[in-house]
Amino acid sequence: MQHDVMHRRTGTHKQQMGPGHETEMADAPVISRLAVIGAGLIGGSVARAAKASGAAKTVVVTDSSPEARKRVREIGGNFADEVAETSAEAVKDADLVVIAVPVGACGEVAREISDHLKPGAILSDVGSVKTSVARDMAPFVPKGVHFIPAHPVAGTENSGPDAGFAELFVNRWCILTPVEGTDPAAIEKLKAFWEMLGARVEAMTPEHHDLVLAITSHLPHLIAYTIVGTADELGEVTESEVLKFSAGGFRDFTRIAASDPTMWRDVFLHNKDAVLEMLGTFMEDLTRLTRAMRRGDGDALFEHFTRTRAIRRGIVNIGQDSAAPDFGRQHGPLPIAPIARPYASDDD
């Protein structure tokens, strides 16, 4: 279903992809040879989406982990046409290189591939932080290579080569943060690539990106990591009750707090200033709500919760989440036996 959406956005024709699996393919690839470094959730999704949409003619993937490279080979053609042993080997002759490793490793990967990039190639990444990644990678970008940092604002709590899927970016935003003076044709090409993957594309400065993402993504993750840790400490007191009654809001925090530890360690280390700034504002607001509660100021609480409910509805209205109750989770059938109604009469 999501796949249909992916191709409706891009102007496509149909093509047979194996027994019984008709899918739609793009008219012309934007990229002749795509290299993806890092075969995890995001790199794996970029590679799969480039294959499924036809955005790239050839996709070569590499990863520092031998197990990950082995797994990509096993998954085969839906993931990559070729698996390279090293990053330097992967980028050879590539028109677009996408670095999809934790943000703390982006500079090191840029150093490894620097001498092997093709003149005229586009070098990009998918890191969740932009200012530090741009700063770490820029010194290794050779003259004649177009460096355009990017961040697809899409993900799940899973990681590794099996976590990715082609539809991850459909109807999600991809933010480009090109520096001034970047070749507009290269920006257009990268934009067209992400649009073929189903994404909507917007450009902004790396600093603005980091501030926006600090409040929309990084701070919520910090809160989730904190609250799940706090509940775990309480769990020792109340034994299994924290797990047993986790169907409340806590369950949604546990999903976010299951996100990859390496990735999130790097995000908080590399977007420290923006997250600390947002955290300061958050603490002030929390203090205001705490005071309202202590003083029994129901109007203040009601007004605040009404405002936040409107924000949630706005997110649903612009298609960034499902309107289905409980995030669309399946709840299973009712028990077969009627639920006991102790006070009902026989003819009720």
Ligand code: NAP
């Ligand atoms: P992931 O599933 O853990 O994948 C990262 C992969 O990169 C791992 O296989 C890792 O191998 C490999 N790697 C690490 N260092 C490397 C190096 N120096 N050279 C080659 N490969 C290397 O992580 P992910 O979620 O895809 O995140 C990748 C990037 O996407 C991060 O920068 C993150 O900020 C960004 N991002 C993530 C999300 C999300 O929701 N997860 C959303 C948007 C953007 P090992 O496991 O052996 O270290």
